[in-house]
Amino acid sequence: DIQLTQSPSSLSASVGDRVTITCRASQSSDIYLNWYQQKQGKAPRLLIYAASNLQSGVPSRFSGSGAGTDFTLTITSLQPEDFAIYYCQQSYSPPYTFGQGTKLEIK
Amino acid sequence: QVQLLQSGAEVRKPGASVKVSCKASGDTFTSFGISWVRQAPGQGLEWMGWISAYNQNTHYAQKFQGRVTMTTDTSTSTAYMELRNLRSDDTAIYFCARVPGPLGITGTVYFDFWGQGTLVTVSS
Numbered sequence A: 001d002i003q004l005t006q007s008p009s010s011l012s013a014s015v016g017d018r019v020t021i022t023c024r025a026s027q028s029s030d031i032y033l034n035w036y037q038q039k040q041g042k043a044p045r046l047l048i049y050a051a052s053n054l055q056s057g058v059p060s061r062f063s064g065s066g067a068g069t070d071f072t073l074t075i076t077s078l079q080p081e082d083f084a085i086y087y088c089q090q091s092y093s094p095p096y097t098f099g100q101g102t103k104l105e106i107k
Numbered sequence B: 001q002v003q004l005l006q007s008g009a010e011v012r013k014p015g016a017s018v019k020v021s022c023k024a025s026g027d028t029f030t031s032f033g034i035s036w037v038r039q040a041p042g043q044g045l046e047w048m049g050w051i052s053a054y055n056q057n058t059h060y061a062q063k064f065q066g067r068v069t070m071t072t073d074t075s076t077s078t079a080y081m082e083l084r085n086l087r088s089d090d091t092a093i094y095f096c097a098r099v100p101g102p103l104g105i106t107g108t109v110y111f112d113f114w115g116q117g118t119l120v121t122v123s124s
Helices: none
Strands: A004-007 A010-013 A019-025 A033-038 A045-049 A062-067 A070-075 A085-090 A102-106 B003-006 B010-012 B018-025 B033-039 B045-052 B058-060 B068-073 B078-083 B092-099 B118-122
Touching: A004 A085, A010 A019, A019 A033, A019 A085, A019 A102, A033 A062, A045 A062, A070 A085, A085 B045, B003 B092, B010 B018, B018 B033, B018 B092, B018 B118, B033 B068, B045 B068, B045 B092, B058 B068, B078 B092
Parallel strands: A010 A102, B010 B118
Antiparallel strands: A004 A019, A019 A070, A033 A045, A033 A085, A062 A070, A085 A102, B003 B018, B018 B078, B033 B045, B033 B092, B045 B058, B068 B078, B092 B118
C-alpha cells in the first residue's frame, strides 16, 4: 500500500497569508495525487486532481504541484472560509489511501 | 450538478450487518462509479472500495474483503454498501462519493461529489 504523510499536521495562519501543505508518498504515485478540503461536520470537497488540475468551481487561490513522491498544495491569500482540514489522496493504485490530514487554523 | 443523498443514521450491535444507501441525481447513473469512504470519529478518511454503476464491477480494499458488498440498482439510481459482522471499530461516518472517470484505470479513482454521510454506530 502507498502511505501518504502530510506535513505539517497542523498549521496556524492569518487571513491573507500564503500557506503550503506537503504530501509525501512512500512510493511513486506519478501525478495521481488529489487534494480535498473538509470542514467540520461536512463531507470532503475535491480541490485539486492529478496533482495540479483545479476542480471546477474551486477558487484560483488554490494550486497544486508535484510528481513522483512529493506534492504540495498552496493557498495564496487565505480567506476565512479556508480554515479547515486538508487531505491528500493517491489514485495511482488500490487501496486509494489518504494522508492523515492537515488542520489549518486561524492564528 | 450531481447530488448524492444517503440514508439516515444506524445503530447496530456487534456481529450485526448494516446496509447504507446512496441515491444519485443530476447525471446519468451508469456513466460513473461510486466509491465508499469512511471516517471514524475524529479520524481521517479510509477508502473501502468502488463499484461501477455501468457493469457492477467491484474492487474492495483488502481490509474489507469478505465483509463488504457494494451493489447498485440502476432503476432507482441508488448504490448500496453492506458491511457485515460489525465491530465497535466500524463506528464511523460512511460516505458515498462519485468517481467521475472510468474505473480500473490508473489515476481515475478520485471523488468529485460526495454524499452527506451516514453515521453508523456499533455498540452493545
